[in-house]
Structure formats: C-alpha cells, structure tokens
Amino acid sequence: MTTLAIDPAALLDAVYVPFWIPAAVLAAALVIKLPTIVRLWRDPLLRAVAGLLLLACAVFVFCAPATIAWVNRLTGVPNISAPWCYSLLTAFCGSCLVLIITWRSGLTEGLPATRRAVRWVVTVYLGVIAALWVLFALADVPVERVRDLDTYYARTPFMREEILLYLGAHCVACLITSRLIWNWVRADGLDVWLRGGLQLLGVGYVLNLIFDVCKLTAVAARWCGRNVDWLSTNLAPPVAALSAILIAVGFILPHAGQYLDDRWRVHLAHRELRPLYDLMRTASGGGVPFVLRATPELRLIRRETFIRDVLLPLARHLDAGLADRAHRVALARGHAPDEARAIAAAVAITDAVAARGSRPEPPDTDHSPDPTTLLKEIGAVSRALRRPDEIEAVRARAAAAAESVLVHEPAVHEPCAHQPDPHE
Secondary structure (H helix, E strand, C coil): CCCCCCCHHHHHHHCCHHHHHHHHHHHHHHHHHHHHHHHCCCCHHHHHHHHHHHHHHHHHHHCCHHHHHHHHHHHCCCCCHHHHHHHHHHHHHHHHHHHHHHHHCCCCCCCHHHHHHHHHHHHHHHHHHHHHHHHHHHCCCCCCCCCCHHHHCCCCCCHHHHHHHHHHHHHHHHHHHHHHHHHHHCCCCCCHHHHHHHHHHHHHHHHHHHHHHHHHHHHHHHHCCCCCCHHHHHHHHHHHHHHHHHHHHHHHHHHHHHHHHHHHHHHHHHHHCHHHHHHHHHHHCCCCCCCCCCCHHHHHHHHHHHHHHHHHHHHHHCCHHHHHHHHHHHHHCCCCHHHHHHHHHHHHHHHHHHCCCCCCCCCCCCCCCCCHHHHHCHHHHHHHHCCHHHHHHHHHHHHHHHHHHHHHCCCCCCCCCCCCCCCC
8 A cells, every 4th residue: 555645845835825825915906906907007007006916926926935946947947936036026126116106196107207217217127137137147056945045045156146136126125115105104185095005005115124134134144154044934935925915905905995985985875865765756656676787876876866856846846835934943943054954855845745646736837946956955855854753843843833823814804895985
C-alpha cells in the first residue's frame, strides 16, 4: 500500500495566505469598479484606479512563492521572477503617485502642473524599471530563492544594487503619497466617505513604510554579518498584505459609500411617500404595478408620478377654507410654518378623498386652487400623514372653528312684503 507524501513547504507555498487574501480582495475591488471604469473610461481618475488595482493584484499574484517558482520554471531562468516582481511593485508605486496627484488636483488632466507631475512620475519610474532589468542581467544569481532572495543575495554585486533600488523607489513613493494623503485629510470640506477612505489609505501607506523598514533592516543585517531574515520573510509579507487590503478599501470606500448613500436616500424617499401613496390608491382605486426588475430610482419616480397624477384632478375638490383653518390650528398647536402647511394640506386632501363623489364638480374658474405648491411638497405631506392622531385633532378643531363662525354670523333679514314703507 502506497502512501501519498505531502511536502508541507510546498503546500504552504501553494496557499500562502499573506499573498492570496489581498490578491482576492484587490480582484474583487477591481470587479466591483470595472463597469464604471469601462463606462467612463475617459475619466483620468477611473483610469488611474483601474491601473492601480490591476497592478496591486498582479503584485500579490506574482510575488506568491508558488507563482515565483512557476515563472522561473516557465522561462528556464533562475530567479527571473525577481526583476519581474520588482518591476510590478515599482509600477504600483508609480501608479499610486499618479492616482493621488490626479485625484488631489480636482479629477482633471487639464491642469498643466498636473500633466507635468504625472509625466515626471511616469518617466522616473519607467527609468527605475529599466534599471532593474539591466542590473539583473549583470548579476550572477544561479541559485533559485523563492522566499528569501532579498537577504540571500544582499551582498551579491549588481543584485545588491537592484534590491536597494526597488526598495528605495518603493519607500520614496510611499513617503510622498503618505504626505499628500495626510495633508489632504486635514483639508476642510471633505465628506465623511472621502475622509474615511483617505484615512485608510494613509494607514495603508504607513504600513508600506514598515514593510520597507523590515526589508532594509534584514538586508543591512546581512551586510553586517548578522541574520534577521525573519523580518523579511515572516514579518514583511503580512504587513504588505494588510497594507494592500487597507489601500484597496480606501480607494473603494468614497465611491462605494457615495453609491450606498444615494441608494439609502432613494429608499428613504420611496418609503416616505408610502402614506400619501396609499391615500392616492384609495382615491383612484388602483396603484403602480409592481415591476420585478425596476431599479430603486425608477420605483421612486413611478410612485411620485402616480401621486401627482392623482393629486392634480383631486386638487380641484380641496376645501380651501378647511385648509386655511387647519393651517391656523396647526400653527396654534406649536408646529413650524412648513410643518403646519403640510398638515393643513394633509387635512384637506384626506377630507377630499373621504368626500369624493359627494361634492358637486367645481366650476373651472380663475379662483380654483393652484396645485403647484402642493405637487412640490408631496414628501412633507406624506410625512404629515404618518401622524393620523395629529391630523384628526387639527381637522376636528378646524371643523369646530368653521361651525363657530356659522353660529356667530349675524342673520340677514329681508323686509316683509306687508310691512308699510315709512316714507309712503
């Protein structure tokens, strides 16, 4: 009977958590943003976000030990993954700077200073990438190192310079980006989503600096004849993973938060109109047909349209006197003017719906009620209808006030036909 031998090191490399979790998070972020990026490809900010997320995802996919070994075997060149991974990381650093510069400058490429800054960043980091490949070609690195290449070849000519070059480029980019972000966080006028996203980005780039410190400390220790490789192989990867997750969430949060905020406002507006919508359904005997695939925005528009379509003919039956008395009563009960006006309208509409069909058709005259204001305030009226006890109390006092006026109104006597005229 044969037993299947499992190499723990190979299994760990295949499922190396510090790399595959952030890769999955970054890929999910890219998928979430992809429809907007494709639809608005001309937007420089969205292009920068797409490039950054794609490069960040590629960094963690190709820097995983299993992928490093696969690329080396595929090309037949030992450690060819080193300049490839360093190039991806350097390109990611440059894309971070480009994104922050584009974002900070007002989401436009039109400013000359912005264009110059972007060209400078692209030129410098493309030069660094070219230098990485030249240095690798000059270096002698025959022994494949999947996890500890930085420290293993820390004293090898040309490879030593390559390691310092990529770490230096990464560190400079993180320092500049972090400074730009934290300066922006302190600016006034930022909404809560943008400020939160920037704070996550700031923490993410601080963790990137910790990653650089770990790597540089381990490399410098090798120069001094000491071994603290665990800083590079065990501590730096989880720090980089956490940094990538925070950066991905930081870039997505302002857009996702604004989207969720808009959806929540649409939901609240749709829910707010429910009492008035139910009342209009009573008046019309029908409602808006349910459509399974309708978006929340479309459902809100259809509900508003239905309410206004029913209110428009109903407005001709509103008792203007009742609305005026209800307004005065609501003010007397301590309601604010806008709230009192909404309560008065709710009283008049409820009365018109209850008495529909019993009142004669009003004539079309210039003195007919103007429904323009009422149609604009359907949200306030619907909110007032959520307080039926208050509506009934105001209506009752308004009706009592009308009866009081009728009782105390002086009677008008016509002269009797048989009464003699005193001037005769």
